[in-house]
Amino acid sequence: MDAPVRLPADLLAMIARGVSCIVGSRDEALRPSIMRAVGSQVTADGAGITVYLSRSQSRQLLQDIASTAHLAVVFSEPASHRTVQLKSRTASIRAATEADRPALDRYLASMEHEIGRVGYPVHMARAMLAYRLDDLVALTFTPELAFDQTPGPRAGRALESRS
Amino acid sequence: MSTPLAGIRACLEGAIPAVLATCGADGVPNVAYISQVFHVDERHVALSFQFFNKTRQNILSNPRATALLLDPRTAAFWRLHIRYLRTESEGPVFESMKAQLAGIASHSGMEGVFRLLGSDIYEVEKLEQVPGDPLPAPPQPAGRLAALRSLSEKLARCNALDEALNAVMAVLSDAMDMRHAMVLMLDQPAQRLYTVASTGYAVSGVGSEIRVGQGVIGVAARERTPVRISHMTNAALYSQAMRSSFERESPDIAPVTEIPYPGLAEPHSQLAVPILSTGRLLGVVFVESPQDLRFSYEDEDALVIVAGHLGAAIDLLQTGAESAEGEAAAPSRNDPAPPPGAGLQLRHYPANDSVFLDGEYLIKGVAGAILWKLARDHVQQGRTEFSNRELRLDPSLGLPDISDNLEARLLLLQRRLQEHGPHLRIEKTGRGRFRLVVGRPLRLEQP
Numbered sequence: 001m002d003a004p005v006r007l008p009a010d011l012l013a014m015i016a017r018g019v020s021c022i023v024g025s026r027d028e029a030l031r032p033s034i035m036r037a038v039g040s041q042v043t044a045d046g047a048g049i050t051v052y053l054s055r056s057q058s059r060q061l062l063q064d065i066a067s068t069a070h071l072a073v074v075f076s077e078p079a080s081h082r083t084v085q086l087k088s089r090t091a092s093i094r095a096a097t098e099a100d101r102p103a104l105d106r107y108l109a110s111m112e113h114e115i116g117r118v119g120y121p122v123h124m125a126r127a128m129l130a131y132r133l134d135d136l137v138a139l140t141f142t143p144e145l146a147f148d149q150t151p152g153p154r155a156g157r158a159l160e161s162r163s
Numbered sequence: 164m165s166t167p168l169a170g171i172r173a174c175l176e177g178a179i180p181a182v183l184a185t186c187g188a189d190g191v192p193n194v195a196y197i198s199q200v201f202h203v204d205e206r207h208v209a210l211s212f213q214f215f216n217k218t219r220q221n222i223l224s225n226p227r228a229t230a231l232l233l234d235p236r237t238a239a240f241w242r243l244h245i246r247y248l249r250t251e252s253e254g255p256v257f258e259s260m261k262a263q264l265a266g267i268a269s270h271s272g273m274e275g276v277f278r279l280l281g282s283d284i285y286e287v288e289k290l291e292q293v294p295g296d297p298l299p300a301p302p303q304p305a306g307r308l309a310a311l312r313s314l315s316e317k318l319a320r321c322n323a324l325d326e327a328l329n330a331v332m333a334v335l336s337d338a339m340d341m342r343h344a345m346v347l348m349l350d351q352p353a354q355r356l357y358t359v360a361s362t363g364y365a366v367s368g369v370g371s372e373i374r375v376g377q378g379v380i381g382v383a384a385r386e387r388t389p390v391r392i393s394h395m396t397n398a399a400l401y402s403q404a405m406r407s408s409f410e411r412e413s414p415d416i417a418p419v420t421e422i423p424y425p426g427l428a429e430p431h432s433q434l435a436v437p438i439l440s441t442g443r444l445l446g447v448v449f450v451e452s453p454q455d456l457r458f459s460y461e462d463e464d465a466l467v468i469v470a471g472h473l474g475a476a477i478d479l480l481q482t483g484a485e486s487a488e489g490e491a492a493a494p495s496r497n498d499p500a501p502p503p504g505a506g507l508q509l510r511h512y513p514a515n516d517s518v519f520l521d522g523e524y525l526i527k528g529v530a531g532a533i534l535w536k537l538a539r540d541h542v543q544q545g546r547t548e549f550s551n552r553e554l555r556l557d558p559s560l561g562l563p564d565i566s567d568n569l570e571a572r573l574l575l576l577q578r579r580l581q582e583h584g585p586h587l588r589i590e591k592t593g594r595g596r597f598r599l600v601v602g603r604p605l606r607l608e609q610p
Contacts, residue, residue: 022231024184024194032184032192032229034242035293056294057240072192074182085194120235123298127238130296147217149195151277156216 005146007046008159011084015042015075018110021051023139024072025064033061038131039100039107040075049073049086050140052096052104054131062137065091071141074149079117082150084159086143096136104131166290168205171241172460174232175200175208176393177263182231183210185221193217198277200230200243201260202460203284208245209256211264212281222247228285231293239297245285252281255388262382262390307465310338314469318476323484323591324570325577327476328360331448331469336362339465341450343427346438346473347373347380348446348571353528356384356447359575361425368425369578370526380447383435387444389463391434393456422524432457436466440474445568448473477568484551484570484595506606507586511535513609520583529567530576532560537589537599542607551595573597 007015021037039052051073055062065071069089076083096104112125146159174181181200186192195218199211210230212219222228226247233240251257261279317330328346335341345361345368354375358368376385383390430451438446448470450458510519517527518534526534533554540546551569554560562569577589586602 022182022194024192024229026184026186026190026192030186030188030190030225031227031244032186034182034184034194034229034231036182036231036233036240054294068190070190070192072184072194074194074196076196081196083196087191124235124238127296127298128233151196151214155214 004047004142005086005144005159007084007143007146011075011082011146011159012042012046014077014082015040015046015049015084018107019114020074020076020078020111022074022076023051023053023058023061024074025061025070026068027060027064028067033058033064035061036128037073038129038136039104041103041107047142048140049143050103050138052100052107052131052136052138054135055137056135058137062093065139066093071139073141073143076149078114080150083148085147085149086141087145087147088141088143090144091139091141094138094140096133096138098133100136100138101133104136166292168202168208168287168290169460171232171234171290172202173236174234174241175202176235176456176459178235178393178456179233181210181233183218184229184231185218186225186227187217187221188224193221197230199260199264200232201256201263201282203256206287207248207284208243208287209251209260209282209284211260211277211279212250212283213264213277213279215280222283234297234300237297237300238295240293240295242291242293243287244289244291245287248284248286250281250283255386256284257282258382258386259388259390262379262392265392303461304340306338307461310334311465311468313338315472318472321476321480322594324359324477324480324568324574327473327480328574331473332360332362335448335450335469339462341452341462341466343430343452344448344450345425346446346448347384348568348575349375349384349444350528351567356380357575358422358425359446359571359578364425364427366423366425367578367582368423369582370422370530370575371424372421373424379433379435380449383437383449384444384447387437387439389434389436389467391432391458391463393432393458427451427453429453431455434458434463434466436463436470438470438474438477440478445474445477446571477571481568481570485555504603507601507603508606508608509535509538509587510608510610520587523583525583526576526579529560529562530572530579533572534576534580536560538605538607541599541601542605547599547601548592549597549599551597 021040023037024034026032035058037051037053042049071088071091074085108129112122115125148157149155177199180196180198183197184194197210201209203209228245230243260282264277264279314334318327321327335344343363345358347356347358349356355372358371361367373380375381379390431454433451435447435449508521515527516531518525518531580587588600590598590600592598
């Protein structure tokens with residue numbers, strides 16, 4: 001396993017605020033799987049990131065993460081296209097509980113604001129991020145690699161500062 | 164596939180970017196935003212290739228990819244399981260995507276960053292509906308099919324090109340609520356499109372010209388593919404605004420003031436569809452709107468049907484007119500009584516066949532040459548009755564070839580004369596026949 005990557009403060013703040021979050025993996029035959037997370041939270045140092053996925057929407061993805069441990073997670077701010085991709089092979093999966101509600105609520109409130117900035121109404125964010133708590137899993141990982149993925153000439157650049 | 168790909172075209176508008184998962188040969192997955200997922204046909208989509216990035220590397224070594232799409236109306240998710248086939252960097256799919264991407268870039272403030280390097284063509288292996296709690300789909304615009312039926316009936320009753328064009332303009336504007344519309348016909352040798360009909364503009368713009376390849380209309384013509392922009396760009400590439408171009412190569416050409424292009428000053432949505440018949444490009448139907456996201460895939464479907472019917476009608480009317488021409492012997496009547504009143508000056512510049520009426524630019528090209536011939540015959544022989552057939556046979560007119568639409572040229576001339584004033588008109592007198600109506604004595608001049 002690679003050493004955890006230290007995220008730049010501005011990107012960490014963006015992730016902490018709650019922006020679009022997409023999770024990907026792949027199966028043994030290298031077929032990619034993908035789903036949007038319905039929530040996220042991050043520890044203050046950025047070493048522990050949790051994303052929430054609905055089982056019913058992410059069967060293949062969760063199966064792939066369980067069997068290959070490969071994980072790619074993109075965080076993106078819709079209005080600015082500022083995007084970071086994190087990669088990891090350390091994910092742990094658990095069922096979400098009532099204790100996760102405050103994080104999920106904060107995330108939804110942030111996303112209502114974020115996609116409102118690009119012209120979509122509140123009910124769009126709610127429909128897009130709708131979940132049932134008993135269908136939800138929390139996926140916690142430590143980012144090992146981080147890439148600036150904001151569209152433009154610097155896209156794809158690895159964020160170097162390792163701890 | 165249980166759900167046809169066409170059923171999720173709303174997800175493919177680029178309103179909300181899609182996300183693509185790929186996987187390198189090293190087994191590391193990658194997730195990236197994709198500006199465009201373009202509907203090619205029932206089995207294929209094209210993704211915009213804009214950057215040499217990880218996605219690019221991955222699909223070249225492992226063609227399997229999975230795209231996550233979101234319906235911007237309902238927030239329903241779909242997954243497309245796709246396999247990379249090839250990259251196209253020219254042709255209809257590429258040009259349609261390039262035009263659409265310019266709109267997306269403009270809308271999202273990414274002009275100069277979003278540039279289409281290629282259209283990555285993927286085969287769709289599976290379309291998967293992701294369970295969720297989507298919003299109800301908004302109702303489809305009502306009466307589309309009824310509007311198309313009404314157009315079909317109207318076109319079936321038409322006897323002449325102007326009736327067909329009027330029918331199309333009326334149905335677009337009223338029944339389909341496409342308030343700003345025009346039809347342009349192709350001038351094949353000149354590789355230009357000239358406006359023959361329009362609706363919803365301050366000036367008709369009949370006679371205004373667009374180069375094949377220029378703007379949304381010109382690209383639709385060149386590539387023979389619909390071009391639809393949902394967020395109009397201010398990118399000069401697709402701007403339809405005409406430069407006034409003086410043709411100064413020849414010293415005897417008067418400064419021709421271009422007929423102004425009638426289009427909206429600040430369009431937000433545009434849709435151009437080629438008019439094709441028996442494999443030939445005849446022209447373009449074009450609609451635009453001051454609103455963003457005004458034209459959907461369904462509107463494009465409807466306009467393609469409109470253009471198809473119009474193309475068939477134009478071809479049939481032309482064939483009908485030509486067979487009628489055979490019967491109509493050209494009557495060369497002498498009119499002993501020239502009209503009273505002050506003379507109407509008609510000045511002709513042979514280099515480009517431009518004609519000026521009382522110093523005001525009227526028309527050029529084939530239509531200009533036709534008017535000059537009619538006026539000459541009128542002044543020299545007192546003729547007022549003419550036939551399409553004699554025009555077609557007259558070598559001095561330099562009609563491009565048999566496939567050129569003489570009816571369209573005559574209609575253009577007729578409409579330009581109508582807009583100019585009451586003193587010189589063309590009236591149809593039957594199939595393949597018409598009359599030059601002269602209200603003031605003509606005074607012909609050539610520099």
